[in-house]
Amino acid sequence: xxxxxxxxxxxxxxxxxxILADLADPQSINQTANGxxxxxxxxxxxxxxxxxxxxxxxxxxxxxxxxxxxxxxxVAGRFALAVPLAETLAAGWLLxxxxxxxxxxxxxxxxxxxxxxxTLDAGGTLSGRAIGIPFAREAQQIAVLAYRGSEPIIxxxxxxxxxxxxxxxxxxxxxxVVTFDGVRPPRSGSAPRHFEQRSLLLMGSxxxxxxxxxxxxxxxxxxxxxxxxxxxxxxxxxKFQAVQQNLARLAGEVAAALAVSxxxxxxxxxxxxxxxxxxxxxxxxxIRTAEAAAEGSAIAHQVFGAIGFTKEHILHRFTxxxxxxxxxxxxxxxxxxxxxxxxxxxxxxxxxxxxxxx
Amino acid sequence: MxxxxxxxxxxxxxxxxxxxxxxxxxxxxxxAAGTFDPHQAKDGDAHSRAFSRRVGAxxxxxxxxxxxxxxxxxxxLERYVVTEEFRVxxxxxxxxxxxxxxxxxxxxxxxxxxxxxxxxxxICSGELCFVIGMSEPGSGSDLFAAKTKATKTEGGWxxxxxxxxxxxxHHADYMLGLFRTSxxxxxxxxxxxxxxxxxxxxxxxxxxxxxxxxxxxxxNEVVFEDAFVPDDHVxxxxxxxxxxxTSELAYERSGPERFLETFYVLLGLxxxxxxxxxxxxxxxxxxxVAQLHTLRRMSVSxxxxxxxxxxxxxxxxxxxxxxxxxEQKLPGRVRDLAAFLEPEAMNRATLAQQLAFATVIAPxxxxxxxxxxxxxxxxxxxxxxx
Numbered sequence: 016x017x018x019x020x021x022x023x024x025x026x027x028x029x030x031x032x033x034i035l036a037d038l039a040d041p042q043s044i045n046q047t048a049n050g051x052x053x054x055x056x057x058x059x060x061x062x063x064x065x066x067x068x069x070x071x072x073x074x075x076x077x078x079x080x081x082x083x084x085x086x087x088x089x090v091a092g093r094f095a096l097a098v099p100l101a102e103t104l105a106a107g108w109l110l111x112x113x114x115x116x117x118x119x120x121x122x123x124x125x126x127x128x129x130x131x132x133x134t135l136d137a138g139g140t141l142s143g144r145a146i147g148i149p150f151a152r153e154a155q156q157i158a159v160l161a162y163r164g165s166e167p168i169i170x171x172x173x174x175x176x177x178x179x180x181x182x183x184x185x186x187x188x189x190x191x192v193v194t195f196d197g198v199r200p201p202r203s204g205s206a207p208r209h210f211e212q213r214s215l216l217l218m219g220s221x222x223x224x225x226x227x228x229x230x231x232x233x234x235x236x237x238x239x240x241x242x243x244x245x246x247x248x249x250x251x252x253x254k255f256q257a258v259q260q261n262l263a264r265l266a267g268e269v270a271a272a273l274a275v276s277x278x279x280x281x282x283x284x285x286x287x288x289x290x291x292x293x294x295x296x297x298x299x300x301x302i303r304t305a306e307a308a309a310e311g312s313a314i315a316h317q318v319f320g321a322i323g324f325t326k327e328h329i330l331h332r333f334t335x336x337x338x339x340x341x342x343x344x345x346x347x348x349x350x351x352x353x354x355x356x357x358x359x360x361x362x363x364x365x366x367x368x369x370x371x372x373x
Numbered sequence: 374m375x376x377x378x379x380x381x382x383x384x385x386x387x388x389x390x391x392x393x394x395x396x397x398x399x400x401x402x403x404x405a406a407g408t409f410d411p412h413q414a415k416d417g418d419a420h421s422r423a424f425s426r427r428v429g430a431x432x433x434x435x436x437x438x439x440x441x442x443x444x445x446x447x448x449x450l451e452r453y454v455v456t457e458e459f460r461v462x463x464x465x466x467x468x469x470x471x472x473x474x475x476x477x478x479x480x481x482x483x484x485x486x487x488x489x490x491x492x493x494x495x496i497c498s499g500e501l502c503f504v505i506g507m508s509e510p511g512s513g514s515d516l517f518a519a520k521t522k523a524t525k526t527e528g529g530w531x532x533x534x535x536x537x538x539x540x541x542x543h544h545a546d547y548m549l550g551l552f553r554t555s556x557x558x559x560x561x562x563x564x565x566x567x568x569x570x571x572x573x574x575x576x577x578x579x580x581x582x583x584x585x586x587x588x589x590x591x592x593n594e595v596v597f598e599d600a601f602v603p604d605d606h607v608x609x610x611x612x613x614x615x616x617x618x619t620s621e622l623a624y625e626r627s628g629p630e631r632f633l634e635t636f637y638v639l640l641g642l643x644x645x646x647x648x649x650x651x652x653x654x655x656x657x658x659x660x661x662v663a664q665l666h667t668l669r670r671m672s673v674s675x676x677x678x679x680x681x682x683x684x685x686x687x688x689x690x691x692x693x694x695x696x697x698x699x700e701q702k703l704p705g706r707v708r709d710l711a712a713f714l715e716p717e718a719m720n721r722a723t724l725a726q727q728l729a730f731a732t733v734i735a736p737x738x739x740x741x742x743x744x745x746x747x748x749x750x751x752x753x754x755x756x757x758x759x
Contacts, residue, residue, distance in 0.1 A: 232378075235378075235756075239756050239757060239758065242758060243757065243758065253753075253758040253759075254758070254759070256750075258758075259749065259750065259753035259758050259759065260746070260749045260753070262753060262756060262758060263694070263748075263749035263750075263752035263753050263756070264694075264749070266378065266687075266691060266752050266755075266756055267691050267694055267695045267752070269378060270378050270380055270671060270688065270691045270692075270695070271667050271668075271671065271695060273378060273379075273380045274380035274382075274667060274670045274671040274674055275663075275666070275667040275670055275671075277380060277381065277382045278382040278670045280382070281382035281384075282382075295662075295666060296666075298659070298663065299662065299663035299666040299667060300663075302659065302660060302663035302664075303663050303664060303666075303667045306660075306664075347660070348656055350659065350663075351655075351656045351657070351658075351659030351660045351663065352652055352655045352656040352659055353659065354658075354659035354662050354663060355650060355654065355655035355656055355657065355658035355659030355660075355662065356649075356650065356655045356659075358643060358658060358659070358662050359643060359646055359647065359648055359649065359650045359654075359655065359658065360648050360649075362643070362644075362648065363640050363641075363643040363644040366639075366640060366643055367461050367640070370662075370665060370666055370669060371393065371457065371458075371461075371669075373384075373666065373669070373670065
């Protein structure tokens with residue numbers, strides 16, 4: 016038995032929780048017109064060693080385990096965090112696969128879409144384009160998985176050397192198309208055996224699913240609190256069975272997201288990203304949490320009515336972010352097709368043994 | 374703040390692997406010998422006393438119960454493995470399953486010692502079939518509206534009235550039934566019901582069949598006319614059955630049987646699609662796989678919490694709510710995904726047969742053992758809404 020995101024059981028996650036409660040309160044951030052809150056928050060996260068939690072100490076990180084990092088991401092999801100903490104964690108993790116040192120600055124990773132492919136030519140120059148790179152504009156470096164022929168290479172590039180197109184996700188976070196043509200990475204190294212673009216996508220999928228489950232937890236508690244407060248027809252709307260049934264469905268979606276994402280995180284923490292277990296777990300987590308995000312968001316907005324549709328209310332910080340996260344690292348349709356093909360190839364007789372192996 | 378939902382990533386421990394191998398080998402032998410056909414949807418609902426006795430002989434009934442009552446003192450997680458493998462194989466467990474899942478544990482908790490000594494070992498050997506007597510013509514989900522009376526008499530109680538929708542009553546040796554021993558009070562409408570163990574051979578009990586829309590006979594009406602139940606067959610507190618119900622719910626509601634009842638159509642679909650499905654089928658199949666994996670991880674997590682002595686009532690209700698809706702929708706999803714297969718595609722005929730059965734039984738899945746609406750009421754209470 017192992018605990019990944021068990022509340023109160025993880026010191027690193029508790030540290031993250033304290034910092035975010037102080038410096039990333041959704042209510043306060045929602046009322047701020049500019050991004051002035053970001054710098055002090057990032058400093059506090061960095062001082063606690065959180066952005067480089069997945070980088071070993073000898074490569075400049077704080078060397079925490081994968082499980083600790085996932086617990087931090089669950090907390091980040093509960094705050095709908097809008098700085099590149101998850102992306103920097105992922106970038107540091109990717110660089111460490113090739114034994115590359117991580118800089119102590121905000122980073123992001125590329126590619127995050129399955130059909131984007133970045134190549135490295137014999138002269139050591141990158142080319143290719145990556146769509147939907149989260150926080151590229153705010154990241155000083157990008158950890159890249161590129162191919163030199165069929166060989167996967169991990170490289171660190173300076174964002175300023177790349178061409179960025181403006182763009183934002185549904186929640187208004189910087190999300191950019193990054194073009195790498197002619198960029199020469201200052202550092203690069205071979206990926207380990209069996210590490211492919213899919214490995215990065217699976218890791219990213221586990222990350223997004225843990226964040227989504229966290230966001231859903233907050234969406235549920237906000238919705239229940241509101242249903243108990245808001246009076247209509249002379250009683251709190253939470254006393255109406257129609258509302259209760261919807262909130263029970265929301266709880267079901269939250270429960271599904273928590274279960275499948277913590278299971279995926281636990282799997283990657285124990286056994287890495289290379290085998291069938293990683294595909295079943297991380298792909299399922301991405302698919303099911305994306306479904307939960309859509310269903311859960313719709314229910315929560317229905318509970319809140321008009322007030323939840325305002326800019327002033329914090330609900331959209333959670334719902335729009337988790338709806339956006341569906342598109343990163345392979346959307347649910349992509350992974351469903353991959354998982355479906357995988358199961359079909361194995362055949363009916365091997366299907367239940369695969370499910371029961373987890 | 375809301376009650377925190379907990380679904381830790383619990384894994385079945387290594388001792389479960391050897392057990393699983395053993396169970397699979399046993400089921401393969403049984404199906405090879407013709408006891409049941411894994412592809413024949415109906416077989417999972419069949420009654421086979423001989424099969425249940427062989428399962429008992431393997432030590433797979435009453436697995437978690439004390440040895441002195443014929444049990445095997447194995448873990449709740451080991452029982453989980455046996456339950457899911459039997460369900461997935463479509464093995465006929467109806468004779469012993471109710472006794473194993475819920476009647477036995479109630480006897481263990483509330484029956485007098487000599488009754489335990491008499492009955493529990495016979496459940497473990499697969500000899501006894503139990504029926505649950507809860508619903509009545511005037512009370513279904515509203516359990517506490519039950520009217521069938523138990524009236525005190527010399528040395529025991531006389532029962533009059535009727536129970537309905539009693540699955541297996543025509544095969545059952547015993548009923549665990551809920552009967553009215555006092556009227557409800559003004560303060561507590563749940564007061565006044567008592568749980569009894571009833572020998573189905575007692576004079577004054579008539580079992581009348583009610584055929585289901587599947588054409589099969591599972592339901593019954595059980596009519597009591599002055600049926601005598603001795604004092605030592607009272608289970609727990611007189612008038613206080615309402616206090617006894619809740620802790621069993623998590624066991625009853627979160628098991629693998631709550632999302633695997635139509636599993637055979639998914640296997641049938643994988644067979645019919647073959648190794649290289651088109652994009653639409655692959656995507657549809659992948660979603661079903663992800664949803665099933667999620668349900669199983671939730672269910673194992675609840676099993677682990679039960680194993681650790683917790684009472685995850687809300688989590689258990691969530692597993693049943695999501696699980697039964699999923700298994701109910703599964704035949705329709707599979708039908709959609711198989712829609713464009715060539716009629717002569719491999720295994721298409723078997724799949725059609727499986728789909729026909731699953732589609733007809735689907736409506737019951739969100740009714741039996743606690744309706745969707747009741748479950749969501751329990752979840753809403755757990756969230757602090759009522």
